[in-house]
Amino acid sequence: MSTSTSPAAMLLRRLRRLSWGSTAVQLFILTVVTFGLLAPLACHRLLHSYFYLRNWHLNQMSQEFLQQSLKEGEAALHYFEELPSANGSVPIVWQATPRPWLVITIITVDRQPGFHYVLQVVSQFHRLLQQCGPQCEGHQLFLCNVERSVSHFDAKLLSKYVPVANRYEGTEDDYGDDPSTNSFEKEKQDYVYCLESSLQTYNPDYVLMVEDDAIPEEQIFPVLEHLLRARFSEPHLRDALYLKLYHPERLQHYINPEPMRILEWVGVGMLLGPLLTWIYMRFASRPGFSWPVLLFFSLYSMGLVELVGRHYFLELRRLSPSLYSVVPASQCCTPAMLFPAPAARRTLTYLSQVYCHKGFGKDMALFSLLRAKGERAYVVEPNLVKHIGLFSSLRYNFHPSLL
Numbered sequence: 502m503s504t505s506t507s508p509a510a511m512l513l514r515r516l517r518r519l520s521w522g523s524t525a526v527q528l529f530i531l532t533v534v535t536f537g538l539l540a541p542l543a544c545h546r547l548l549h550s551y552f553y554l555r556n557w558h559l560n561q562m563s564q565e566f567l568q569q570s571l572k573e574g575e576a577a578l579h580y581f582e583e584l585p586s587a588n589g590s591v592p593i594v595w596q597a598t599p600r601p602w603l604v605i606t607i608i609t610v611d612r613q614p615g616f617h618y619v620l621q622v623v624s625q626f627h628r629l630l631q632q633c634g635p636q637c638e639g640h641q642l643f644l645c646n647v648e649r650s651v652s653h654f655d656a657k658l659l660s661k662y663v664p665v666a667n668r669y670e671g672t673e674d675d676y677g678d679d680p681s682t683n684s685f686e687k688e689k690q691d692y693v694y695c696l697e698s699s700l701q702t703y704n705p706d707y708v709l710m711v712e713d714d715a716i717p718e719e720q721i722f723p724v725l726e727h728l729l730r731a732r733f734s735e736p737h738l739r740d741a742l743y744l745k746l747y748h749p750e751r752l753q754h755y756i757n758p759e760p761m762r763i764l765e766w767v768g769v770g771m772l773l774g775p776l777l778t779w780i781y782m783r784f785a786s787r788p789g790f791s792w793p794v795l796l797f798f799s800l801y802s803m804g805l806v807e808l809v810g811r812h813y814f815l816e817l818r819r820l821s822p823s824l825y826s827v828v829p830a831s832q833c834c835t836p837a838m839l840f841p842a843p844a845a846r847r848t849l850t851y852l853s854q855v856y857c858h859k860g861f862g863k864d865m866a867l868f869s870l871l872r873a874k875g876e877r878a879y880v881v882e883p884n885l886v887k888h889i890g891l892f893s894s895l896r897y898n899f900h901p902s903l904l
Contacts, residue, residue, distance in 0.1 A: 527785065528797055535801075540809060548903060549750045550810040555904065563891070563902045570889055574617035577624040581658055602639030603725070604705040608695050609646055609713035611653040613892040619644075619655045619713035621889065623663060626717055633722045640722070641703060645695035646670075666698040685857040692835075692863055693852050696845055708840045714890025715747065715836035720819060721885045725839070727822035728881065738827065738879065742844045742871065745830050745880040746837035747888060750812045751904065755803075761828055762811075769806050774799030815883040830878040832868035837886040847876075 544552035548562065605626060609619040623642065630637050644665045646656040656665065668691065682690075692710070699708045707729065711717075733739060755766040777798035782790070806814055818824040840848060851870045857863055871878055891901035 524785075524787065524791070524794065528794070532801065535805065536808070540805065544809055547810055547813065549753070549812045551808045559902060559904060566903055567891065567901065570616050570621075570891075573621055574615060577620035578617050578658075580624045581620060581662065584662065601641035601703050601705045603707045603709060604641045604643050604699045604703045605709045605711060606643045606645050606695055606699045607711045607713055608691065609644060609648070609653070609656055611648045611650065611656070612713075612890070616890075616892075617655055618890055619659065622711065622713055622716055623659055627662075629717060629719065629722060636726070637722055641705070643699055643702070645691075645698060647691035647695065664702070666695070666702070668694050683858055685859060685862050689852060689855075689857040689863040689866060693849055696840070697849055700842065700845055700849075704842070706842055708842065708845050709746075710835075710838045710840065711886065712836045712890075714888060715886040716889050717837075718819075718885050718887065720822065721746075724822045724825055724881070724885060728825070728827065732827060737877070740844070740877070741841070742848060742874075742876040742878045743830070743867070744827070744839040745835075745878070746839060746885040747834065748831070748880050748882070748884065749834060749888070750884075752831075752833065753810075753812045753815065753882075755807050755811055759831055766803055766807070770799035770803040773802035773806075777802060812883075818883055826882045827879045828882060830868070830871075830880040832865050834888075835864045835867070836888050838867075844876075847874075 541552045544550040545554045546558055546562075547553055607619060607622055607626075612618060623644070626642060630640060630642070633640075642663050644656065644659055644663045646653060646665055646667045647669070648656065649669045656667075659665065696708060696710060699705070699710075709725075728744070733741070733744075755762050774795055775798075778791075778795045781787070781794065781798065787794075818826065848867070848870075851874060852863070852866065855866045855870070857866055867878075870876060891903070
């Protein structure tokens with residue numbers, strides 16, 4: 502006489518067959534331990550990780566960042582106070598060429614006192630140019646002061662060392678009296694002025710437009726040398742409108758409205774999946790090869806990289822200039838933008854045709870022009886500048902925060 506077996510009894514029988522040595526149990530335990538214990542413990546202070554405990558750490562880390570920035574601002578001030586003047590040019594270890602290959606234009610306004618953002622930026626560029634030596638003899642620092650008042654102390658100090666263009670010097674231009682010109686449109690007009698001044702003053706091959714709260718990374722000049730002389734000789738890159746040197750870290754995840762990263766994410770799984778599968782099969786003494794195990798470790802590695810933070814894995818590319826990637830640009834943001842001279846002239850024409858306002862700043866204006874004008878633009882990864890400014894020049898921020 503046969504008796505029917507209930508589904509619950511069958512499930513219980515199968516569960517009893519599972520042992521601590523079974524593949525399914527081991528991989529389940531690995532997942533729980535990794536994503537439920539080890540990764541949260543290791544990454545809870547990583548600012549751009551999904552495991553970051555914002556309520557625990559953000560206020561303290563923001564205050565520590567501000568205090569450190571104050572110290573670095575004071576150090577930059579002392580750096581220039583102790584530096585001998587050189588009749589309007591940075592006292593570098595070589596003579597500037599009559600026609601620079603690259604002009605580094607730093608756009609500055611008088612922002613939060615005490616932090617000396619522009620001094621931090623210029624002092625770091627100066628150090629890196631000195632380290633670069635004759636290889637950077639075609640590089641020229643250029644300061645563009647777009648502050649309407651005459652109280653920009655740091656710009657006055659830097660005028661002893663760096664050539665300066667003052668937009669409002671000797672003019673009675675007052676955008677505050679013109680209701681049709683808002684702060685976003687003024688920022689765009691300032692940008693146009695500085696880009697145009699760079700071209701007219703030096704007629705360089707390239708212009709690097711840097712905002713006064715974007716500190717260059719140590720590798721910026723070797724990477725730019727490699728990109729511009731080697732990579733940008735390729736046909737699809739040669740005629741680009743601009744190259745962005747910065748994209749916000751919080752927007753660098755794979756799960757983002759930028760589909761080109763999906764292929765990279767799948768590539769991470771295809772690279773790490775087989776490697777982790779081989780390690781597991783070897784140490785677990787499993788014979789042969791298992792497609793389900795390979796699929797598991799591919800998804801496991803993809804999830805781990807995304808949750809820990811793609812930004813931190815991008816840092817591995819800093820090992821060599823040839824490892825930096827160049828991908829299509831998105832709309833945010835403009836701390837550091839490199840323009841070939843012909844593209845810079847096209848940009849001046851394009852920007853004169855658009856009007857900026859709240860919700861449509863110069864970064865969105867530049868990005869919108871790509872499709873409208875049939876242009877291309879790219880961003881380099883990882884970033885070649887660090888954004889240190891927690892105080893916006895466009896809006897008041899009474900509670901500055903890292904996020």
